[in-house]
Amino acid sequence: MPATSKAQQKAAGAALSAKRGDTKKSDLKGASRSMEDSMSEKELKEMAATKRKGKPEHKSG
Template sequence: MPAKSKAQQKAAGAALSAKRGETKMSDLQGASKSMVKSMSEKELHDMAATRRKGKPEHASKSD
C-alpha cells in the first residue's frame, strides 16, 4: 500500500526504524506510534519506500 502523502511516508519510515530496533519507541509521536503496533515490517517498508515526487505534504480529509 503506497503512502498518500509525504507526511504518511515519513511516519511509516519512523515506524519502520522503531520496528527494526534502530529508534526507541519513546522517540515516536502521533501516527508512527500506532503504525508500529498495527502494521507488519513489510507493510511499513512498502509505505516508506513510496516515491515522494508529486505527493501532497498532507493527505486531504476525504481520502
C-alpha cells in the same frame, strides 16, 4: 499499500526504524506510534519506500 502523502511516508519510515530497533519506540509520536503497533515490517517498508514526488505534504480530507 503506497503512502498517500509525504507525511504518511515519513511516519512509516519512523515506525519502520523503531520496529527494526534502530530508534526507541518511546521517541515515536502520533501516527508513527500507532503504525508501529498495527503494521508489519513488510507493510511499513512498502509504505516508506513510496516515492515522494507529486505527493501532497498532508492528505486532505
